[in-house]
Amino acid sequence: MAGLTVVAVNCTLKRSPEPSSTELLARQVLDELAGWNAHGELIRVVDYDVRPGVRADEGHGDEWPLLRKKIAAADILLVATPTWLGNMSSVAQRVLERLDAELSDTDDAGxxxxxxxxxxxxxxxxxxxxxxxxxxxxxxxxxxxxxIPAQGGTYWNGAAMAGVDYRDLDDTPAAVARVNAAVARNAAHLARLLRDNRYQPYDDEARESAHRTSDRRRGWFADVGLPGF
Structure with a gap:
């Protein structure tokens, strides 16, 4: 089974080395991914100076390019965030905003x-x-x-106003453990499919070239008499 690369971004508001429930859940998912030969690292975003903005590099000491390089090299991205006021953390929102720049960064096929x-x-x-x-x-x-893979999200919510954090639990709830395993299994499966079968080109010229190559391949299979052609 070919190896995969994973980057997990922990979007907690707590700086290292302060304990983080978000980090615990992210590490559990990473452990499950390792069972599918998918390995990587966990990055606590607040330990970096990630500037606000929607460009790949906002300059003036912006450290987002360091994280961007790791994400660009990975097959799988895990975004882990705490819940604040019913929403993702401001750090997670910033990660999405910075990733927005990737829409304008295209390959030769568009x-x-x-x-x-x-x-x-x-x-x-x-x-x-x-x-x-x-x-x-x-x-x-x-x-x-x-x-996004099937069942690609895992979570834990404690009782309302109870004040118990995920890292305070004696054991991982069985339901969370099952979902963690499903997330990892499906993510690794999908990542391998996509690595071996790339999306079709967006650019018209590149797409036409890909179609011509596909047509030539089908013609070769027909010439040698393979079934189905």
Missing amino acids: RPAMVGKVAIAAVVGNEDGAHKIIADLFQGLNDIGFT
Whole structure:
């Protein structure tokens, strides 16, 4: 099984080394991905000086280009965020805003830079909001070009106003563990499919060239008498 590369961005508001429930859930998903030969690193975004903006590099000490380079080299992006006031963290929102620049970064076939990469999500909090957050994350990530796998989001919400954090639990809830496993399994499966079968070119000239190549290949199969041609 060919190896895959994963980058997980922890969008907690807490700087290292402060404990983070978001980091715990993200690491659990990374552990599951490792079982499918998908390995990578976990980045705590607030440890970097990521400037506001929608360009690939906002200059003046902006450290987003360091993170962007890692994301660009990965097959799978995991966005992990806490729940604040029922929404994703401001850090997660900033990650989406900075990724928006990738729409204008295209390859020779006109495909945006993130097309062909897989995105998954992990949300944690002691208040409701996970479903909305995952929906918002997936809409934004898909708009940028990422592909979302089946059941690609995992989450944990504690009881309302109970004040118990995910990292305070003695054990991982069985339901969360099952979903973590499904997220990893489906993400790795989809990433391998996309790596071996790229999306069609967006550019008309490149698309026509790809079609001509495909037609020639079909003609060769027919000439040698393979079934179905």
